[in-house]
Amino acid sequence: MKCVLYWTDPRPLMASISEYTVWPVHRHKRYTESGMKLPEMPILADGFYKVGSSASLSFCADDVGGESMFESILFASGTASHPAPAEEPDFFHDLNLDQLVDRLARDHEHLRAIWYAPLDSVAAIHHRHEVMRDLQCDAVFHSIDTFGRGMKAVHASLTQVDAMYYRRQQQSWQLDAVKTYLRTVESLAVELSQVTLTSQGLKDLRGYLVEYVGSERFRTMVAETKEVSGLLDALVYNVVINGTTVVVREPDDEVDYREAVEGVFARFRRRPSKDFRVTFSQPVAMNHVEAQILEGVVRLYPEPFAALAAYDRRYRGRFMDEPVMRFDREIQFYTTYRELMSREARLGVPFCYPDIAVDDKAIFAADACDVMLAEKLAHAGKPPVPNDFHLEGAERILVVSGPNQGGKTTFARMVGQLHHLARLGLPVPARQARLYLCDHILTHFEREEDTAALRGKLGDDLERLRGIMSRAGPRSLVLLNEIFASTALKDATYLGRKILEQIMERDMLAVIVTFIEEWATFSSATVSMVSAVDPEDPTVRTFKIVRRPPDGRSYAMTLAEKYGLTYDLVCRRFVP
């Protein structure tokens, strides 16, 4: 028997489905209501139709079927997974990426290593871009999100299996776990078959799932699970308590006492009343009285419990599929980040898929934000101030100067974040961006705790810089924030010059935040950027970092005037 179903997409592609196939009833209804002819199909379970034995089902999807290769959603098929560093990279703390990962991997510890491991090819990055693009389709994301929730519930049930003392309770939780697992996997297979996918990663997954869900083992599991649950759900019994005697027996002709009471007093019923119900704690485990009551139920109705025991022997500890499990773990890398994106998008932070520069260093970003700052500001409901930057030709180094608290550090951090996010294959918080695929991101940020010990600090600074320079190569990105801030100006200027020379010598990309404006005009490789102030009121910080020559002392003078501290104003105070 062959049964072909069409819907909106007129490109049918055959998927071999074994004994049963799945077809959601609501969709069937929608198509029949719109006048489309569909074959009569018996309902299988939970809103799915059975499409006959050995039926072929035509999916709208363009590529269901064929060899189902699926290993990892994070890496292109066939490529070995990347060795991930176990340790958090040094620059994570300086760039606040440690906070980001803490937030996104809070419930997903296995994802940390992925956050630490940059991709090293454009192809690998595009693989993830494609998956993320698919996930930005609400329908796809919803399916994946539902799946993730379902798998979480499966694991929660399995935790209960281990926690239970009574054998029958273990069996019941095991049944729940399988039930949830089957429903979750099957829904994902069905839902993915109804959407258009572009990423190879998700297409591979879909092919694999359709095959898996159609497999005999899976279908048998579905049927047996349904049968056992049905038997148990149908049980209704009476519990009679008289003093310390308990009787479990079959139901008789009785009415719900609550309804009787409500009926008698109905004429007094007025506006909704207070709820007097007592809330009981709901421990998962039974006490011995509950266990005895259950034994009574077992005596009255032995068959369902025998079926449950047999079912449990068959499936305990062996019902889950490894590739499906792995997908569940790995897809969270995308979904957690997607949630962050939509959170920040609501604030008005744009996200884009950056172009990846490999052979040149012409980089730029428009309306870019510090991703972690946006997270923090999300509570206040306001977006961070976006900033732009670009480097072209021989330009390699952004030298950021200007008034303090004006967003310079945030800017440097942002450039670093953008590059790390880009090489993880993730969209970046910017309207548009082209970013360099760097091998190392090296940072030296002034740390607050350092400033106390001035003595020996210059030595430490230089020591750390030497360490950075020893690892940095032509493909590295270096971010230096307020180095030599507590060094004598003459020393700082000299040392800075030396560091800049090294950076230029190796053709590295760099962002240098400093109060030493001379660095900004050091060579054709340096570009000056300045934290801008509001021209109307110089005390207002705009958090804008703009590309222009250093301001000189004008800002400081304006502020001084405002506070009556210019030469003239101070003199006038002393005039009677």
Next chain:
Amino acid sequence: MNVFFMYPDADFSLDTPLPETAVDLIVDLDLARIFDAMASEDPFVRKVVERAVMVSLHDPEVIQYRQAIMQDALSHPDAVRRLYQLASEALDRRKRHFYFGVTTRYPSSILHESADLLTTMTDMLRQLKAEVGRDREAFGSPGLTQFAAMLDRELSDEYLATLAHYLGDLKQRDSVVLRARLGQGLKSAGYTLLKSTKSGRWIDRLLRRGPAHYSFQIPDRDQGGITALSEIRDRGINEVANALAQSAEHVLGFFQQLKTELAFYLGGIHLAERLRERGYPVCLPDLAESEAWRLSFGSLRDVGLVLSTGQPVVGNDGAAQDLSLLVITGANQGGKSTFLRSLGQAHLMAQAGLFVAAEHFASNIMAGLASHFAREEDASMERGKFEEELERMSRLMGAMRPGAFMLWNESFQSTNEREGSDVAQEITRALVDSGVRIAFVTHLNAYAEALFQEHRPDCVFLRAERLDNGTRTYRIVPGPPMETSFGVDLYQEIFGQQHAGER
């Protein structure tokens, strides 16, 4: 079961928000004094009358409905007092059931407390039915007649007996029959208390049924088991206990509603008695719904003033047709504000279904009422005061609709007369053209004079009466605006002739 003394088909609610104009009205029209008199030291009555007076009615049928009950109440004040007493007593009884409504972990105690309380309430219902039955022949209003009929219908002897049976059954439960099904982890869930439809003791029935049961006993020393068992029992009772406790609340709610709605009429009785003691007439007003405003009153008095002074209070008479704007001018301390207040009070009381302190009173149902009184502290020409006045006026405008009525007392006098007059003219013109009615007490002579010259038919000018010999009668009579105010008089009166002469 409904009380429906305030509306033919709805409950009166103390939670109805007051209109935004209420705060100003209460201060400007001296209403607190009136509410206090209506309360006669019962704070609950005060709460009810304040809400009832401030939330005006706009439906003539509802106004008549309340007027009819008010008529009954004024004719049979003792009947209203007794019913109010009975409702209060029922609510007091609830307090004796100390544990009722106290948060507890035990549905069995909720069940017991509720059943006890309901037994008491059943008795109170019986008394209520008897009390109302006694007076029903004297009542002429549809509201009270229907209430009596409703009690007969809903509280039949048979029904009261059923209540007693249920309460008795629930109080004497030694064993419980629960229904359950398997929940998560095979724990029994959804415990529901059952009422057997068969007679006979459960144990006999059980034994008759043969083998389809399984029983076990918790040993006496198994304290944990006994606790666990009583929790299962409580889970089963939970829903019934809730239903019973809610029923108790509902019965109490009925008495609460009865007390609330009677409080309004009791307040009316108190106030009428105070006015009659002084020999001042009260009447049920005649309110028209028509578009044209017709106003007519005889011996209209400021109730607040009557309540605050032992001196005789002058009543005013007047009548006008197709009215839009009342402009009242004249000497200070001549009774202008008093008159304006009496007019506002009369409209508020009338639209609450109350009587009015007058021999007769006819007006229209106003779509809203607002007062804009210059406050004592506003009278100076300080910068900002005028702005405050405008701001307040603009806020009041938001609550006004065509057919609404505004009472202005010396508005816009915090700036110079020219500016104040111009503003007043702009605003009154706009309002009158929009169908809002205004009574305006003013010293803005430029304004009043200009308006008078227009000879508008919808504009009536009144004046504080001043006899030829210079004495003030405190009466408000028809008359054109006067060029001068009578501040000189007042000054003379207070400071004496000499000082005034220096002016």
